[in-house]
Amino acid sequence: xxxxxxxTLRVRYAETDQMGVVYYANFLVWFEVARVExxxxxxxxxxxxxxxxxxxxxxAKASCIYKQPAxxxxxxxxxxxxxxxxxxxxxxxxxVFKDGVDSLIATGETLHVICDSKGRPKSLPDxxxxxxxxxxxxxxxxxRSAHR
Amino acid sequence: xxxxxxxTLRVRYAETDQMGVVYYANFLVWFEVARVExxxxxxxxxxxxxxxxxxxxxxAKASCIYKQPAxxxxxxxxxxxxxxxxxxxxxxxxxVFKDGVDSLIATGETLHVICDSKGRPKSLPDxxxxxxxxxxxxxxxxxRSAHR
Amino acid sequence: xxxxxxxTLRVRYAETDQMGVVYYANFLVWFEVARVExxxxxxxxxxxxxxxxxxxxxxAKASCIYKQPAxxxxxxxxxxxxxxxxxxxxxxxxxVFKDGVDSLIATGETLHVICDSKGRPKSLPDxxxxxxxxxxxxxxxxxRSAHR
Amino acid sequence: xxxxxxxTLRVRYAETDQMGVVYYANFLVWFEVARVExxxxxxxxxxxxxxxxxxxxxxAKASCIYKQPAxxxxxxxxxxxxxxxxxxxxxxxxxVFKDGVDSLIATGETLHVICDSKGRPKSLPDxxxxxxxxxxxxxxxxxRSAHR
Numbered sequence: 001x002x003x004x005x006x007x008t009l010r011v012r013y014a015e016t017d018q019m020g021v022v023y024y025a026n027f028l029v030w031f032e033v034a035r036v037e038x039x040x041x042x043x044x045x046x047x048x049x050x051x052x053x054x055x056x057x058x059x060a061k062a063s064c065i066y067k068q069p070a071x072x073x074x075x076x077x078x079x080x081x082x083x084x085x086x087x088x089x090x091x092x093x094x095x096v097f098k099d100g101v102d103s104l105i106a107t108g109e110t111l112h113v114i115c116d117s118k119g120r121p122k123s124l125p126d127x128x129x130x131x132x133x134x135x136x137x138x139x140x141x142x143x144r145s146a147h148r
Numbered sequence: 149x150x151x152x153x154x155x156t157l158r159v160r161y162a163e164t165d166q167m168g169v170v171y172y173a174n175f176l177v178w179f180e181v182a183r184v185e186x187x188x189x190x191x192x193x194x195x196x197x198x199x200x201x202x203x204x205x206x207x208a209k210a211s212c213i214y215k216q217p218a219x220x221x222x223x224x225x226x227x228x229x230x231x232x233x234x235x236x237x238x239x240x241x242x243x244v245f246k247d248g249v250d251s252l253i254a255t256g257e258t259l260h261v262i263c264d265s266k267g268r269p270k271s272l273p274d275x276x277x278x279x280x281x282x283x284x285x286x287x288x289x290x291x292r293s294a295h296r
Numbered sequence: 297x298x299x300x301x302x303x304t305l306r307v308r309y310a311e312t313d314q315m316g317v318v319y320y321a322n323f324l325v326w327f328e329v330a331r332v333e334x335x336x337x338x339x340x341x342x343x344x345x346x347x348x349x350x351x352x353x354x355x356a357k358a359s360c361i362y363k364q365p366a367x368x369x370x371x372x373x374x375x376x377x378x379x380x381x382x383x384x385x386x387x388x389x390x391x392v393f394k395d396g397v398d399s400l401i402a403t404g405e406t407l408h409v410i411c412d413s414k415g416r417p418k419s420l421p422d423x424x425x426x427x428x429x430x431x432x433x434x435x436x437x438x439x440r441s442a443h444r
Numbered sequence: 445x446x447x448x449x450x451x452t453l454r455v456r457y458a459e460t461d462q463m464g465v466v467y468y469a470n471f472l473v474w475f476e477v478a479r480v481e482x483x484x485x486x487x488x489x490x491x492x493x494x495x496x497x498x499x500x501x502x503x504a505k506a507s508c509i510y511k512q513p514a515x516x517x518x519x520x521x522x523x524x525x526x527x528x529x530x531x532x533x534x535x536x537x538x539x540v541f542k543d544g545v546d547s548l549i550a551t552g553e554t555l556h557v558i559c560d561s562k563g564r565p566k567s568l569p570d571x572x573x574x575x576x577x578x579x580x581x582x583x584x585x586x587x588r589s590a591h592r
Contacts, residue, residue, distance in 0.1 A: 012477055017310065018315075018317075025176035073480070119217060166463075169462075315500060315502070324469035355510055356509070362506075
C-alpha cells in the first residue's frame, strides 16, 4: 500500500571508526539521505518544500537497531517508507541492507513534526498531503483515543 | 543508587545544519562522548578496556527524543547513567541539558553488547563488573520472564 | 605580538576511522573550534558577530600538514593566532599538539573572507578591527604590490 | 596523459551548516570519496589494498580553495587525478563542480605517504606501480634537486 523508496550509497572511509565498522551515528545520516530520496521518489523536492512552503520536517524522535556492522566500501541499500502520517507529524521507517547479500543490517524509525522556519509546529501544507495521506489509525484517533 | 556522570561540551559550528540547529545525528555523537566520560568517572578508561581486555562496547540499539533544539556555541550538559547491566549487555540513558537554563533538550538510550575485536559477543570481563553491577531485574530474569 | 589562543579538546570515538587514528577532515573541524575560542579569548563572541553584525567569517582556503596521528581519547591542544588581517580578509594559523608530550602533530592555515548573510564580501565592521588590527604588510600593500 | 576520475554525489543535509552551505571540512570527505573512486576507475580496490597488501594511503597534507558554496541537494561532480607519484608518496588533485551548471566551486590537493598498518612508511607495492607510474619530475629528482 505504502510507497517504498530505495536508496543506495557506498560507505565512506570517513564513516568508519576505529572498530573498523561504520560509526553508529552515521546510520541516522543515511536515514536522512533515504528520507530525502523517498520524498523525491514520491514526487517532490524536500529542498523546495523548505524554501517555497516554509515547511521543515523536524526530527522529534529517532531510533536505530543495529544487527550487523557495515564496513568501508560496502554498498548499502536503504528501503524507506512512511509508517505514519498525521496532521502535523510524519513517521518514516527504514530497513538497511548490505547490497548483494541482501542481509538486513539495521532498522530504524524517525518521527517528525512539521515546523516553520522559526521552529513553530504547523500543519503539513495541503499540497503535500497527497504524498502523505493520513494513516487510517490517525483518521480514527478521536474515537480510539479513549481506549489508550 | 546508580552513578550519574556529567559531561559538558560546547556546540561546534560543524554540528549545526542549515536549519540553524544541531543536526540530529550529532546527539548520538554526544552520547558517545558522555558514555566514555561516565566510564572515566566510574574509574576506568574505555580506551584501555579495548586495548588491554579486547572488550568493545558495541552499540546494538540507540534512540533519542528531541525536545528543544541545540544551537551553535551553546554549552551542553549531559547526565549519563547505566540504566541496565547484564552478563553481556549494558544500557545507558542520557539527559541533555542546555547549560545555564537547565532546560532538558533531549533524552536518549543506548543498548550495547560486549564483543571482542572480531565482533563476537562475550561476557563483560570480571574486572569491570564492579563498575557495572548486575541490575536486580537481570538477576531475576528467569523467574520473571514468564510474566512479560 | 599577536595574541595566541589555546584550546584543548579530547578526541572522540566518532572522529577516528578504521586506520585507528583521527580522520583527516576532523582537523579542520578542530581548527573551527580553535578559531571560535580564539575570538572568545580576543574578547568577542563569533555567534553574536553573525547575529548582531551580519558578518560571517567565510572560509576561502584551508590547509593542513599532518605530522603524527591523533588517537581516540588523546587530549589535543591547539594554539591559534591571527596570521594576517586585511580589510576584508582574515587568516589564522594553527598548531596542534598532543597534550602532555607536547609533540606537534599538525599545523594548518585558513583564509577567510568577511561576508554578509547572503555571501557577499564586505569589510570587517569597525567594532571588530581592534581584535584584528591590519597587518603591517597589508598597510603597505599599495606601495609594495609592484614588487610581487 | 593522466587518468581523470569522475565521481558524483548529492549534498546531504548533514553536510550543511547554519550558514546554509556545505561545511568546509566536508570537502575533504568528498576528496576521499573521489580518491577511492579514482582508484576503482584505475582498476583496483583501495579496500583490498589495505587488507591484502598492508598498504595504507595516509594523508600527509591537504588543502582546499573554496570558490563558491555548495548547497543542500546539489549534485556535485569531482574530477580527480594523480598529480604526482613517487616511490613512497602519491598526490591527488581535485576539481569540484556543481553539476548542470559546470561551475568550478572548489579545488584541492592531497599528498599521501604509503604506510603499513603500524603507520611506518613503505614503498608502494610493485603491483600498484602501473596505476601510479613515477612522474617524470620524480625520475629526475636527483639531478634537478640542486636547482630548487
